[in-house]
Amino acid sequence: MGTAVRLTWIHPEDLIGHELRQARQDGRDAEAVARRWRDAGGHDAPPMAGASAEPAPPRLRRLAEELLDELASIPSPLADREPTDLDAVIAACPDWPGARLAAPGPDLADRVHGAWAGRAAGCVLGKPVEKIPREGIRAIAEATGNWPIRGWFTARGLPDDVAARWPWNRRSASTSLAENIDGTPEDDDLNFPMLALALLERYGTGFGTEDVAQVWLDELPAGRVFTAERVALRNLLLGLVPPQTAVHRNPFREWIGAMIRADVYGWVNPGDPARAALLAHRDAVLSHTANGVYGAMFAAALTAMSLTAQDPEEALAGALRVVPPESRLAAAVREGAALARSEREFERVLDALHARHADLHWVHSVNNAAAVAAALVHGAGDFGASVAAVVSAGWDTDSDGATVGSVVGGLLGASGIPARWTDPLRNRVASSMTGFDAAAFDDLAARTRALVPRAAD
Structure with a gap:
């Protein structure tokens, strides 16, 4: 059997953590929903890629779908001052x-x-340092003599320990570092x-x-x-x-x-x-x-x-x-x-x-x-x-x-x-x-x- 495909930004069990965070930000009372999710073994929102490593059991996925719809029915107290229409x-x-x-x-x-x-x-x-936090961007720039930033990022002269701690996206770096930008x-x-x-x-x-x-x-x-x-x-x-x-x-x-x-x-x-x-x-x-x-x-x-x-x-x-x-x-x-x-x-x-x-x-x-x-x-x-x-x-x-x-x-x-x-x-x-x-x-x-x-x- 092949490995199951885990698409990012799609699975209900991965969306629920993000929706709970959104609820806190727009003032909805979602604590009861959060408690039900945690008590069932649900996880927080994946921090970066948008999908957890393993698929959730069917029961947890069904609960996530139910809770997403329940959260959507809770009105936001900010709606009047933040309309969409x-x-x-x-x-x-x-x-x-x-x-x-x-x-x-x-x-x-x-x-x-x-x-x-x-x-x-x-x-x-910005492309090669996407997903690298602020402290990593500064560390890379300082280590290559580019701080304050005044030009393209480069891997030339970057110490191995800095590169290992703050790895760039390989695909992005292959086209957007100073030494390989070509269009x-x-x-x-x-x-x-x-x-x-x-x-x-x-x-x-x-x-x-x-x-x-x-x-x-x-x-x-x-x-x-x-x-x-x-x-x-x-x-x-x-x-x-x-x-x-x-x-x-x-x-x-x-x-x-x-x-x-x-x-x-x-x-x-x-x-x-x-x-x-x-x-x-x-x-x-x-x-x-x-x-x-x-x-x-x-x-x-x-x-x-x-x-x-x-x-x-x-x-x-x-x-x-x-x-x-x-x-x-x-x-x-x-x-x-x-x-x-x-x-x-x-x-x-x-x-x-x-x-x-x-x-x-x-x-x-x-x-x-x-x-x-x-x-x-x-x-x-x-x-x-x-x-x-x-x-x-x-x-x-x-x-x-x-x-x-x-x-x-x-x-x-x-x-x-x-x-x-x-x-x-x-x-x-x-x-x-x-x-x-x-x-x-x-x-x-x-x-x-x-x-x-x-x-x-």
Whole structure:
């Protein structure tokens, strides 16, 4: 007999621990459910990979399914101030923009190109240290003479004991260390923006969430998506439709997945954070709710602002206008930015953020949005300083590096990003997406700009 396949992010007995954590975070009283799970021999959420090593007995799996549904029926006391419905989100934002905040200038082509290239560079910087905690990232950088981080990670000169204690992902390291970068390697943080571009080219800006679902079914193998996206794909295959796909046995619905999908919605709406956020909302509700959706709206608004703003502070101010101010994500963004303004030593900023968000998974939307905001303020428009700061936070390093790289790349334009961050990428990105393998960033930028008049009419 062959070994049983243990898929990550799917099995009920692995989801229940994450859902219990989510319940604590949104104020639901789940202690009775937690006690029943523990008394039956259930385990906590797997800390990293998303699946325990061994399958659960059938009785435990059935109990997990029952308890997941029971937890879903417990109302959250935060629901009123953290709605998911679009009309309620807009109503919760007293400063929601009623019109475009700024018109794009003659440098739009350079800025969109910079956004694509910057996203790729930030992603590649964070890729080899994904899943390595903050202290490990610093140990690797210090041991190789790269602390504070000012360039690509490298294995050259890395002592064996440091490498053994903090091993990188072999697959990622083979394509994203200084000594072997040869073009931009495939990554979900780059596949999703290309998927959004394909969606807009196919359906236009009037697309619906069901169109997002169709593109996913056409283009995304389950093995290339994670957490909430994998659960949403499973739910689609079970015959569920949005927004049920986001909530059915999906404890990852407030994690970072929707945030990494949203940049293109901002790039086709330069200077218009509200319209960018509306498109991001339609995409996000396929798989996310509340703060998970706000992460996408925040990212889309940030990237929209990055193409017209003069600095990160202006971009952040515009982006916060589309996030309910009483939500945990808005509070985290404000806190991250404020800490970076008041404390010049970024390690102390990170100390405070890690203490504040110690209960969150390393790919939750709230803590990662705080890190993005802090890095943008700290970097003050310097590309290398900004992406290095957010990667040093040690949470979702490649996703956050991509988002910060996108925003600062949009602010600077391709011509303003130092060549040492873009030359190794060779103006191409690998992808399993239909029609996108070896796509050039200048071509992707041109295709994106072609959608701007249709988005801004």
